[in-house]
Amino acid sequence: MGKLPLDFYRQEDVIFLSQQLLGKRLTTFFDGHLTVGRIVETEAYKGPEDRACHAYNNRRTERTEVMFRAGGISYIYFCYGMHTLFNVVTGPQEIPHAILIRAIEPLEGMEWMLKRRNKKFFDKSLCYGPGTLSQALGIQRCHNGESLMGNRIWIEEDEQFTIGTITSTPRIGIAYAQEDALLPWRFVLHS
DNA sequence: GAGTAGATCGGCT
């Protein structure tokens, strides 16, 4: 219930969508274990015109191919030799936009998040950061290209939740993107 | 508490 529909993901404005995802419930259901976190930080990667995007200049490789598919699927890749980063592919087919989910706050399934992260108690490091949130939710590289309409990974509305203040800043870790490194395409939700 | 080195490997030039 409340699962975001395909129409949502197929919208063209990836900057707008990055802000819309804030406050939503990112949910996974693997091996009978439900884990849910509220999305509190995102970054927009705007396809061909964005030097920070893997699909900059419409570069098509085996890795970037999923971004060219129609919105509503995952783009998951391996970074710095040890981290799995989860993105939402958006826009129509052939437009390689994606949104990196950078942080969540745990809502359900805390004991499984702790177990996957090998931690005893909650603190901010549990799922605050793109690598740690993937680990807490059990997201792995084999889930790349998976539909967000299925029953393993999806995003749902939270009718109870009232959105707070959103601020925008430059994106993290993309100094190589030259002039595009300064674009204010990172969005943070303050509670 | 702040700053930084080291880990570690796939993707692409």
Added chain:
DNA sequence: GCCGATCTACTCG
């Protein structure tokens, strides 16, 4: 062969 959409532990003080 280089370096990355990062995290953690360890240093120093």
